[in-house]
Amino acid sequence: MAERAALEELVKLQGERVRGLKQQKASAELIEEEVAKLLKLKAQLGPDESKQKFVLKTPKGTRDYSPRQMAVREKVFDVIIRCFKRHGAEVIDTPVFELKETLMGKYGEDSKLIYDLKDQGGELLSLRYDLTVPFARYLAMNKLTNIKRYHIAKDFDIAGNFDPMIPDAECLKIMCEILSSLQIGDFLVKVNDRRILDGMFAICGVSDSKFRTICSSVDKLDKVSWEEVKNEMVGEKGLAPEVADRIGDYVQQHGGVSLVEQLLQDPKLSQNKQALEGLGDLKLLFEYLTLFGIDDKISFDLSLARGLDYYTGVIYEAVLLQTPAQAGEEPLGVGSVAAGGRYDGLVGMFDPKGRKVPCVGLSIGVERIFSIVEQRLEALEEKIRTTETQVLVASAQKKLLEERLKLVSELWDAGIKAELLYKKNPKLLNQLQYCEEAGIPLVAIIGEQELKDGVIKLRSVTSREEVDVRREDLVEEIKRRTGQPLCIC
């Protein structure tokens, strides 16, 4: 018993160690080593009959959506998809899991967050981690060279060889349109470029091998102070202090197109070919953004670095300016609600001949946005309906179930959204109460006398006004009142 308890304690501690390593983004080898130790310990423990407690929950990191939450989600998705369609995007879908080798080597440090499927003797599979790598696989597989597509209500991408920065500008226009329509508060879109970052690090004296790790330190500037970032670069990552200072002179700058022009004149930066390319493209981008009327929402921010390895050009991230305090912030970063950039090399990694298809795209942080919209609606105490039912078919006396079934069927066949209670003899009061709770606006009441007279009593739930409507006119009357076209939709 004591031995088992000690073993259980070891398993628990080892589990915490593994979780800690994952959070700190330790190396994949170290994590794998410690996971193997954990599995060995668990195997020693074996099954414990006394603890056969079944836990009713969703897996860690996942959640259900209740009808109320789905109603919010549907509103948000509707705004997003409407915008994508407005910009002429097609839509595709890809499977929820991919061949493991499709995803391997595409995500850099984030690779350890990928869920693998168990090896069952067939293909090695992994759950998809984002929608961008599957998109690149789709393009290469179908030998497509240009497409403008959205995927679910999250991702929008433009693939193809086009004149510079026009598609990139449209992506930013789309981001601004969506965030404005959602009415989640003022926002700002930070823009930078991989080539500017890389060129800047080069001229500051960062060795090639340290590029990615210095990049991820700089990326923290939106959350912590320059002092802390500098300490991490010098203290933990072995950067020379003077190199760090040079970086600091650049990355703390942000502004509009004037900053782009200033840097184009910078004696050191203008010597670097990569940085010049990036700055030139940003200058052109700003021209287009001005024509699109969104330049006031854009900030060229030299500290924007972004995690994913596959970006090759412009990168952007939208942040809310009045961030409501949120518990458990989404990993997209403090206040970040959308992001994206250009990734010209990804499709080439899949193409057997290495043929490149340039891509630029964006991803909307829908989870974060749901929470914000949900909060806002709750604050406004706005009632969210979870169904669209227009009429409840009710009975005023007993033994009228048959009549209710006949009538509700007529209404459904005429395209009207209708319900009835699943009771043979429901009380009228309960039926009316059901309407109030669900927000159903009309009740079609069947009564013995009304049946003889060939009418149905149509009642408005809010005003409580009732009027007798002839049976044959009921469909038209309901449609008139609910603003529906007279043809079936």
Next chain:
Amino acid sequence: MAERAALEELVKLQGERVRGLKQQKASAELIEEEVAKLLKLKAQLGPDESKQKFVLKTPKGTRDYSPRQMAVREKVFDVIIRCFKRHGAEVIDTPVFELKETLMGKYGEDSKLIYDLKDQGGELLSLRYDLTVPFARYLAMNKLTNIKRYHIAKDFDIAGNFDPMIPDAECLKIMCEILSSLQIGDFLVKVNDRRILDGMFAICGVSDSKFRTICSSVDKLDKVSWEEVKNEMVGEKGLAPEVADRIGDYVQQHGGVSLVEQLLQDPKLSQNKQALEGLGDLKLLFEYLTLFGIDDKISFDLSLARGLDYYTGVIYEAVLLQTPAQAGEEPLGVGSVAAGGRYDGLVGMFDPKGRKVPCVGLSIGVERIFSIVEQRLEALEEKIRTTETQVLVASAQKKLLEERLKLVSELWDAGIKAELLYKKNPKLLNQLQYCEEAGIPLVAIIGEQELKDGVIKLRSVTSREEVDVRREDLVEEIKRRTGQPLCIC
């Protein structure tokens, strides 16, 4: 080399053996054993550098959806969801994977088709196999006792304690509405009841232990002849021939409510309590289906058995009557396009106190339906648009990109679906051709002279008619022509 080749051959043969066993639905233990052997062989083989071929494909059994296929899918989903909403259903969503223990023991023979996630030291997870078990888990977790909900555009369920057969009848009404609206041809809904099946097997002399396996033999009657089914039951499953004959007398029958009434008078069947319950409920069901106007689509079919273990009462399956010959039929069965039934015990398996919540539901075979609708549209040679773009903003001469960007931005801001080519100086002919290919109905052409005159040339792509519209009237004119309301939607 020869050794390696021999080993590779062994791996290949063992892989085929495993696949064969899965197809034949061999026992889980046997399959696991053979998979372990396969993994051992593969481990011996190790990685082969010379064969590092990267395969560009989706995992076996999964597929992508191109824009054209998505357009078909969207039409189908739209019909289905409209119907669910018309019947007052709320919508929920659950994660793509669940705790392994949530899904264990719920699917009977189908359990071996479940994908597990790799044990990475945390929770043991599996990909969801259907939407019904997650729904039951959701109900138990949230202690819900009644809800009418749909999930994605596939599943519809009514949970709760209600007066008998009313929700069951509504499920069948929904199935018929959807299949009629989709216009995929004539269909029939077969109906049976688990209690009738079980009662029938009991009075025929089938031992309890053989129930499920005899059930799955009977289920094959929609694909093979009675002779073959009898041979399987007697020859392979050890059933006495006279017992098989008695079964045959029943299961080859199908009809309307008159068959229900006939069986209620059957001397042997009417002695069985279960069968009586089932028959009584079916009689009531037929009354309601008649009031719903769909009794002509329903057939009481004693051979309908259905795979899933969790059904406890009425079961149903919709089949197309003119089945187009299809390669690789969906596993739902020949011509089956929708199915469902009552499952009163599932939620109780999750509830810690075993509290039951009765449920009845249906699932639409969307994959099968996509193929059919796709085929039909192709046969009609109907052009399927993959975008909803209404206007292309074009230029008649060079150096007009800025003007195009400004105009397209105005149109987007006014809620109009518009595009432009991502070229600085596109040829007018190419822009017109783009519209024809994409099905875009209007072109707003910017020209130097027109700019001076303050007008835009609006051209109809199909009629080729052009008219000059004043810049300030353009939005209204486009909305008028495309039937859009004047306010932003």
